[in-house]
Amino acid sequence: MADKPLQTAREPVSAGEGDLVERAKGGDMEAFAELVRRYERRIYRMARQITQNDEDAEDVLQESFLKAFEHLDSFQGQSKFYTWVTRIAVNESLMKLRKRKSDRTVSLDENIETDEEPIVREIAVWEDTPESKYSQEELRQILDKAIDSLKPIFRTVFILRDVEELSTEETAEILGLSIAAVKSRLLRARLQLREKLTRVFRRKGDGIFGYAK
């Protein structure tokens, strides 16, 4: 860790992405560094949530941007640079998962029964502002634990759609899934998380509507 980080002047945030990509393709390292600075936080967060592991997330972040750097010439600009790097990072993250769970396959194409009705067990209203009852750190742990408990196919779709706020179309493009498959996985992911959070955030004691257990 003796090497210094890339020393560069700060690029104006308003610089257009297309312009930065073109300059980076032409060998302008500052332009590439600006693209990295724009998206590294989101890529790291996403990789950390998919892999559930700090070290893996660090590797994924590095590998993804190095691959983007190496293959920048093949980036056509039909999709956004962020979408392109995210696709690389999702693939890298899933490879990490597969390596760690070598006894189990990890696939986005895992055969899930799309026609099967989603399961809802916990039906209870929540406290009015449950998030205010916990410290930031406690809340972070609760949310993290819930998301970690989802299968990778559900977790990944939820992260892209609801955490990173990508569109259904962008998520489908990144994951190589149909729109219908993204929607089906997202619904299941949301309902599974809802179940888990309801166990923590349900209104205690008053049995409102008679639904709280």
Added chain:
Amino acid sequence: MDTQNRMITCKDFLRELSDYLDDATDPALRAELERHINECPNCWVICDTTRKTIQVYKGMDLHPLPERVHEKLMDAIARRAAHRAAKNGPAGGAAQG
């Protein structure tokens, strides 16, 4: 989906819940779904808590990027660029400014 003359069931509602929350249903279906949750307390609760589930994750930076990791990344890229520049000769890849 023609919803003119049929009742929305809880199963129908669950199936459409994501699109409903994303405001991606057509107005006729949306009106039917709204009528259903106004009459079905269970579905109202499911809808409300699913909406809150989505909201609570939005804007939560569960894993902020450590400064150390940022520096390591920038360093790896700089080394890769230097390696490429050395391979391609003195003309390529030098940082400007």
